[in-house]
Amino acid sequence: MSKEGMFWNSTVEELSQGYIYDDQNETYICLVCDEPFECGVIYRRGDVLLEAKKAVQYHIEDDHDSMFDSLLSMDKKYTGLSDHQKELLHYFKRGLADKEIVKELDSGSPSTIRNHRFKFREKEKQAKVFLAIMNLLKSDEKENKNSLVGIHKGAKMVDERYTITVEEKEKVLSTYFDEGVEGPLSTFPSKEKRKIIVLQQILKSFKSNEVYSEKEVNEVLKSKFNDFATLRRYMIEYGFMDRSKDCTKYWVKN
Structure with a gap:
């Protein structure tokens, strides 16, 4: 399963704790940055030595503040x-009373805050029912050519271009990677949806928990297409990768 698949196929409990356990590789994986923690390896945190499960828990706390903050920082879509x-959820998390929140906001009234609390509870109920409906739908639905391909977490815009079926993806990949997906591109597509499919495939050439120099990124992209500068630009533009302000460091965008 891909890194994106691990995040979106995680249970609510796994998303809440911030990591999953990959029993095949006996590894705990952070769902925020995909960093792995292998069972049997001892990890150091200051003067303390930790086993993998404890290490991934502290990693989330040290590097990502908390899963609450990480999930809440995700895009509105x-x-x-x-x-x-x-902002209100942050105050609720801190345990502030309605009057205290009004004071923090310097606006509104306690009754307004109470109304927001009620709406959040209703939203939670709706989410549970919807998850149950989708779970029942999936249990009766075998993956077929009309199943939709998942969207990467870093996507900067989500519109009809991202409505991609398994059949469309397979057809595009076989067309533009005529030597197989591990080989080079025969040509770079001009249509938006095809660009996204091709870029999704090329992204698999990069490790999600590594930082690359521009030269290293270019070397990887050169093996896929001679116009590596175009590939690099689209990787950034479509939110597959991110880079530092001085363009010296690149990484897979989570």
């Missing part, structure tokens, strides 16, 4: 929350 709602 994933959370469905406005900036104001996110």
